[in-house]
Amino acid sequence: MNRSKSLGVALASVLLGGGALALAGFALASATPHQAALNCVPSQSAPNTCNLNLSTFPDSMAGEQGKDGGVHPDWVSYSNDNLVVPANTTVNVTIDQYDSGGSLNNAFFDQVMGTVGGTATIDGKTVSSVDPTNVGHTFTLRGIPGSGKTMFVSVPLPADSNTQSVNIGQGQYTKPVVVQFSFKTGAKGVYEWNCEFPCGSTREGQFGEAMSAYGYMSGTLTVN
Amino acid sequence: MSTSTNKQSLKGMLWTWAALTVIGVIIGLYAPAWIMPKSMSNNMHLTILTMVVFTVAAAPVAAGVYATALFALTRWTHKGNDVPSAGPAVRENAMVVTTWLVVSTLLTVFLLIWGLGALAVDNGSTGKNPLVVDVTGQQWVWSFSYPGTHVSSPDLYLPLNREVEFRVTALDVTHGFWIANMGVQVDANVGTITTIHTTPDKLGTFDIRCTQFCGLNHAFMVTEGHVLTAQQFTSWLASQPQRA
Amino acid sequence: MTTTLEQAKTAAIPQGGGLHRRLNMATAMIGGIVFASLFWYLAHHFLDATSRTYSDEVAGSLTIGWIVGFWLGIGAFVAPLRWLIGRDNTRADDLYLAGQGQGTSRYWKFTTDHKVVGVQYIIMTMVLLGAGGILAMAIRTELIVPGNHFVNQQVYNGFIAVHGMLMILALIVAVAGPWGNFVVPIMCGARDMAFPRLNALSLWTLVGAAGLLLTTLAVGSLTMGWVVLEPIADQAGVGMDFFAMAIIVFTVSTTVAGVNTICTILTMRTKGMTLARLPIFVWGAIIAAALGLYAFPYFSLVEAQTLMDRTFSTSFFVANAGGTGWLQANLFWLMGHPEVYVILLPAVAALFEIAAVMSRKPVFSYRSAVAGMTGLAGLSILVWAHHMFTTGWAPTLGGPFMLTTELISIPTGLFFLVLIGTLWRGNIWMKLPTIWMFGFIANFIIAGVTGIYLSDIPLDDQLHGTMFVTAHFHYVFVGSVLFGAVSALAFWYPKVTGRFLNEFMGRISFWLTFIGVQVTFLAMFASGLRGMPRRYSSYAFIFEHTNLMTTIGAYIIMAGMLVLLGAVITSWNKGEPAGPNPWHANSLEWMVPTPVPLENFEVLPVITEDPYNYGEELVRS
Incomplete structure (x- = not known):
């Protein structure tokens, strides 16, 4: 082969190969499961305030994960993993906690941290910490590393010991524990949150399965 | 030649x-x-x-x-398209x-x-009255407690110019406790306590990053630390909620 | 008299072959899938579905089914079974098995001819490098900007594990596989390997293992580094079982291949081929094979224990139940460090060979070359804990392990001495193999110096677990081993195909890859020094610029590798004809015709001196 032909083959290799890779990448990015955003609803009564309602379930049938059947219907899950809130706003979070629970592996997380007033309201009672041996999940939100966007919010969600049953969709659950708290959002960015209660049963540290799979007990909080 | x-x-x-x-x-x-x-x-x-x-x-x-x-x-290098002639046959020197x-x-x-x-x-530890900090790594958060004070915190606060002894452990999987600005690193292992010493000598803020792959949110297991003057540190400690 | 080349073209397909006439890669895949399904069904049917370890038991059974079926389907057991029932292979059967007269279809079968196995290893290396490279591009695409925008962290974590393992496998076979099989027996003056059927078995076992490894991507949930350190491995899903079984199967392949290489070199040398007259590459092959025989059983062991922890609820590594992750780390690195030299030594030895031929001089200080390689192999089994300086395990052993690790710079220094000494005042023929060899020298210095930083504990306390380490070993694997492997490919390609690898495309590829490596990994050093840990799916804004540079560099490497791929494919049938001895070298592989006939030599040669005398040419072209 002469030089110009070799150059042609070289260019063709790069274009064909690069094109194929780009297509594969595009297909992969679109195939990655992506939950619909849950937007914070602006409050009618207070300025610069919005309301965000979440639930935690003992399975993943009632939330976004199980909407289309879900791969692991028996895994615990939050109702949503893709939360969107405005910047510099007070977010009032209400979490309906339907799951049972047990002991935290680190009692540190029995505290309410980073919320407005350092407290949360559990079934109407204002507390700054809960019983570490009877926790269902936690909502733990952290800042963006190294960005100066510091934030640390962690609220324990006590185990649900109600017996009265309620129906959501096809599923039957017990009446939830209602946890309410508020936090202030700072700068724009994508923040990560997850649950710190070891609820991904079956593996060491109990952080396997639902805890190690994206979108069950973890997600993002987009501030924009 | x-x-x-x-x-x-x-x-x-x-x-x-x-x-x-x-x-x-x-x-x-x-x-x-x-x-x-x-x-x-x-x-x-x-x-x-x-x-x-x-x-x-x-x-x-x-x-x-x-x-x-x-x-x-x-x-x-040999110039031209022909086969180069043999070089000097030096085998040993x-x-x-x-x-x-x-x-x-x-x-x-x-x-x-x-x-x-x-x-x-x-x-080496200088052994001069080090401040002991218990460091707990778990998926995907660090927490710090100060023995003898009933204070624990998600962020690390250290006093200036006083030796610190970190006692590091983990609750679920192995994590890597690393303060990039202080040149110290040790793994946090389940069921074991590992120890490192350092003496902060500059005021300011630093990042603590996990250096041992620890699962889903490994990349987000980052915590801020602060070096305060001895006085600031004492008042920070006093301002924290006391735990049993 | 007809030439052997004509004989090769006109040779009829022998009458024998028996069952092997019907078996090929397709039947192997079918066999694998059928048996995997069967084992899955049995496990599913008989095991307790409520057990905590149920899914791992099922996955483990399925993977065993896959490999058994794959072996049966490729025909790995046909000849031993025939021997067992007293109907041993005839000469015609053996000729069929060696691929005589079967054209390109023999590359997709259980073919025993060492040259066919060599070519199969070339294809295998390219497939593994390609798959690992695609994942590397995916990783770098994710890291263009902070945040998880391309894929989420779970998918990303799966990429880093499989990228690492695929690339390690690819590089373990990159030089030793193709050339250890294709040229080593001819260099020794042998008609084939000592155990031709084991040779085919090692290749096809590797294919089966690679199949399992690629499946982990599909079943997902292998979200950790390729080292799969415990206890994090215990949290993974069934992908971990596939991974563990893939490794166990892979170590079967390396063991079989290693034994075969050693036996061939020790017992199959022709008359007069004393150890001191062996081409230096053969020394590299045998030392690497011996080191592999020592190292890989640890890998098998550690993955077997992991699998037992997961399926039988043992607790070797489960701290909650009395085990320790440090045990896993020790066993893993007992394999993990020698493995680096199993990868490196064949590449270095090939470059010694290439340096001698291309500078038209004997290998400078042949003894230093052999001593350096042996010394490195010996030291490498005593340094494993330098991977564990920061784990907290046995701090008192830090000093001794720092000593053994730093001693490694002495044999490594000998490599530079031999390479430079060989080039010294040579008449250097600047062809494709030489160009890639210079690339190796430039990169290997950086790899070596940064390795010294990491061997020093106070520095390692800062750099361990950061991108600095990643950049360091990518300079070793990409900058050095890959450059050596491409050099070897360009050097022996004419022997395989009878044609040169396209020189011009090869040079384009070299410059793209060389520049790409510097941009990618120098920027990665900077990320690490600034404080970015490894295996991060997202990072702080202070690492933005260096990561963007790394991604740009990685794309340039990709372009370079694609051009190389284009050159390899288009030169195979259309390249410039090369003749049997294009480099005018003296070792035996260049003395036989191209394509090399079955069983290599019409008459076995008698050797009277080493192959490095370029003063009087022994060339027969």
């Missing part, structure tokens, strides 16, 4: 070597402090110093190889091999002595 032209040509190699060595030494002297995080502890001074010393020591060696390779590329072995052994011994000396300084 006559001997005189050989000598002349090797002179060119020597100049290349000297020039590359100088470049290497300059990089060694300035690059580490320029690229690496701001030093905030005695350990980090030592880390940066070691980086400088090793780079400067490596500069002439690397420059030697590069100079020879560049020289070979410019002077010893006892002098060269011996010198090479002696020099590389001496360099290694130097590295080792420096390393052992630095290790003794680096890992």
Whole structure:
């Protein structure tokens, strides 16, 4: 082969190969499961305030994960993993906690941290910490590393010991524990949150399965 | 090829070597402090110093190889499309091999002595009333508690110029406790306590990053730390909620 | 008299072959899938579905089914079974098995001819490098900007594990596989390997293992580094079981291949081929094979224990139940460090060979070369704990392990001495193999110097677990081993195909890859020095610029590798014809015709001196 032909083959290799890779990448990015955003609803009564309602379930049938059947219907899950809130706003979070629970592996997380007033309201009672041996999940939100966007919010969600049953969709659950708290959002960015209660049963540290799979007990909080 | 032209040509190699060595030494002297995080502890001074010393020591060696390779590329390559004729059939040179072995052994011994000396300084505790901090790693959060004070915090606060003893453990999987500005790192292991010492010597904020892959949110297991004056530290400690 | 080349073209397909006439890669895949399904069904049917370890038991059974079926389907057991029932292979059967007269179809079968196995290893290496490279591009695409925008962190974590393992496998076979099989027996003056059927078995076992490894991507949930350190491995899903079984199967392949290489070199040398007259590459092959025989059983062991922890609820590594992750780390690195030299040594030895031929000089200080390689192999089994300086395990052993690790710079220094000494005042023929060899020299210095930083504990306390380490070993694997492997490919390609690898495309590829490596990994050093840990799916804004540079560099490497791939494919049938001895070298592989006939030599040669005398050419072209 002469030089110009070799150059042609070289260019063709790069274009064909690069094109194929780009297509594969595009297909992969679109195939990655992506939950619909849950937007914070602006409050009618207070300025610069919005309301965000979440639930935690003992399975993943009632939330976004199980909407289309879900791969692991028996895994615990939050109702949503893709939360969107405005910047510099007070977010009032209400979490309906339907799951049972047990002991935290680190009692540190029995505290309410980073919320407005350092407290949360559990079934109407204002507390700054809960019983570490009877926790269902936690909502733990952290800042963006190294960005100066510091934030640390962690609220324990006590185990649900109600017996009265309620129906959501096809599923039957017990009446939830209602946890309410508020936090202030700072700068724009994508923040990560997850649950710190070891609820991904079956593996060491109990952080396997639902805890190690994206979108069950973890997600993002987009501030924009 | 006559001997005189050989000598002349090797002179060119020597100049290349000297020039590359100088470049290497300059990089060694300035690059580490320029690229690496701001030093905030005695350990980090030592880390940066070691980086400088090793780079400067490596500069002439690397420059030697590069100079020879560049020289070979410019002077010893065969021109033309025919098959090159045989080069000098030198199979052994006892002098060269011996010198090479002696020099590389001496360099290694130097590295080792420096390393052992630095290790003794680096890992040693002065034993002067260190502040003990219990560090707990779990997926994907660090938490810190100060024994004897009933205070625990998601962020790390340290007093200036006082030795700190970190007692590090993990609850679920192995994590890596690393303060990039202080040059100290140790794994947090389940069921075991590992210990490291350092003395912060600059006020400011630093990041604690997990260096041992720990699952889904490994990349987000980052916590801020702060070095405060002794007075600020005492008042911070007093302002924290007390736990049983 | 007809030439052997004509004989090769006109040779009829032998009458024998028996069952092997019907078996090929397709039947192997079918066999694997059928048996995997069968084992899955049995496990599913008989095991307790409520057990905590149920899914792992099922996954483990399925993977065993896959490999058994794959072996049966490729015909690995046909000949031993025939021997067992007293109907041993005939000469015609053996000729069929060696691929005589079967054209390109023999490359997709259980073919025993060492040259066919060599070519199969070339294809295998390219497939593994390609798959690992695609994942590398995916990783770098994710890291263009902070945040998880391309894929989420779970998918990303799966990429880093499989990228690492695929690339390690690819590089373990990159030089030793193709050339250890294709040229080593000819260099020794042998008609084939000592155990031709084991040779085919090692290749096809590797294919089966690679199949399992690629499946982990599909079943997902292998979200950790390729080192799969415990206890994090215990949290992974069934992908971990596939991974563990893939490794166990892979170590079967390396063991079989290693034994075969050693036996061939020790017992199959022709008359007069004393150890001191062996081409230096053969020394590299045997030392690497011996080191592999020592190292890989640890890998098998550690993955077997992991699998037992997961399926039988043992607790070797489960701290909650009395085990320790440090045990896993020790066993893993007992394999993990020698493995680096199993990868490196064949590449270095090939470059010694290439340096001698291309500078038209004997290998300078042959003894230093052999001593350096042996010394490195010996030292490498005593340095494993330098991977564990920061784990907290046995801090008192830090000093001794720092000593053994730093001693490694002495044999490594000998490599530079031999390479430079060989080039010294040579008449250097600047062809494709030489160009990639210079690339190796430039990169290997950086790899070596940064390795010294990491061997020093106070520095390692800062750099361990950061991108600095990643950049360091990528300079070793990409900058050095890959450059050596491409050099070897360009050097022996004419022997395989009878044609040169396209020189011009090869040079384009070299410059793209060389520049790409510097941009990618120098920027990665900077990320690490600034404080970015490894295996991060997202990072702080202070690492933005260096990561963007790394990604740009990685794309340039990709372009370079694609051009190389284009050159390899288009030169195979259309390249410039090369003749049997294009480099005018003296070792035996260049003395036989191209394509090399079955069983290599019409008459076995008698050797009277080493192959490095370029003063009087022994060339027969």
